[in-house]
Amino acid sequence: MGIVAAVAMGLAIFEALGISVFSRIGMPHEFCYLRDPKLVWLHVVSDVLIGLAYVSISSTLGYLVYKASKGIPFHWVFLAFGLFIVSCGLTHFMEVWVIWEPVYWLSGYVKVITATASVATAIALFPLVPKVFSLIESARRSEARRVEIEQLNQELERFNYSVAHDLRGPLRGIAGFSAILREDYTDQLPPEAHDYLNKMQQSVIKMDTLISDLLKYATIGRQAMELKPVSLEQILKTTVTLMDADIGSRHAVVATKEPLPVVLGDPVMLQVVFQNLVGNAIKFVAPGVTPRVEISAQTRGGVVTVSFIDNGIGIPPESRARIFGLFERFHPQHSGTGIGLSIVHRAVERMNGKIGVEPGPDGVGTRFWVELASVENRPGVS
């Protein structure tokens, strides 16, 4: 509408200045074609078709830029092209008009507009050439990078496969033969030899656990994952069922105050988080203390904060910063590989969550907190 108004105003100004826009001079163009209907219609049909095609091309370009918005580079060039083409179309419509009406002045002015748009587009195109080249180059480079990442992924996959299949074989040999020594040569071996063989086996089992935990750590970061509503109550129930033997043998208490909410997460990752945090909570307790872990959740501003509060031996303050690192261990008297919390950290990160640790209430035990997205993900609504 604005364009139409501007053109109308321009025309009025031109007329007022005495430059006649709509004045007719001379004879209509059909006389040039000797009023031969065949020749006239040949020109009319061709010009109309060209004009319509130009309008269609420029509307398509306009639609493309509108839809892709900022997605396509140099989108203003497309718009300039559109203007250039639509004005070319106008020129052809004028050619049709002047066949019957000698509005040669108007036809000339339209040509001026077309010329301006054409020259501007032509000039604007020059500096674009190197940019387009660099665009092509960067597209080529990102493709090469993608292929490289793909290859790295495949290599990692092969590495994991090899670790899983090959690295543990020799350990089975060491453990197996030390067991054979103990069983078949009991009488020939002095007592300390038995002790060494036992220690040897313990080392092997430890190495085996290390390898399998490392593999878990490697796979948790690469496992297919989908964020969807998951009931933490259900995850906790499964955790308690899976850890039944462990909980029973330690006479541990796993408690909640009220039902846990539903969060946006991945069931497998959440299971890993719960199992490791509950497992740690009931494992690291002072002798003679009944392990107790309480799990609660708070929803605020679209974020669910899940707390795991235990009555364990706690984590030394100076160690808190390193606690999620690989192979970090703080309680040498307790068994462990130092990978569990790294796995938890990675699982939480993959769900776009956060994890932290602090002393429990009144300085007793430890509180692990995990922040996850709530299903009613509306900040400000509690």
Place this chain on the structure above:
Amino acid sequence: MTSNILLVAEDDAVDALLLERALRRAGSLFRMVRVSDGEEVIDYVQGRGAFSDRASHPAPKVILLDLKMPRKDGFAVLSWRQQLPNGHLLPVVVFSSSALPQDINRAYSLGANSYVVKPAAPERLHSMVAALHEWWGGFNATTPFLPS
């Protein structure tokens, strides 16, 4: 009559030795025959090449299959069994180092009847082999597999 052959496909001599020892202790329901790769498993089951004498190499009752082996691996053997007429009558217990979920899933999707991760602790190996001996040698019912 089904045979009492437990066909063990295992390329690692140490694993095979420890397995044989554990099986001897478990009982005598099985006679263990060891081959070292997938190609040999196929030859044995089809009674070809070195295993053409069916009297001394009867069709196995159960196959204990390692996954990572030279030439044809365990997965290739499982795929071959799926195409084999009556192959489903031949129970396959996968016995692998790997606890990777993708290996376990792939083995089951190719028709494995059971999947056991090789234990590192000798006591675990003994109880696992004792259970395998009792279950697959005793309780588990099969009909004879007759290769065509």
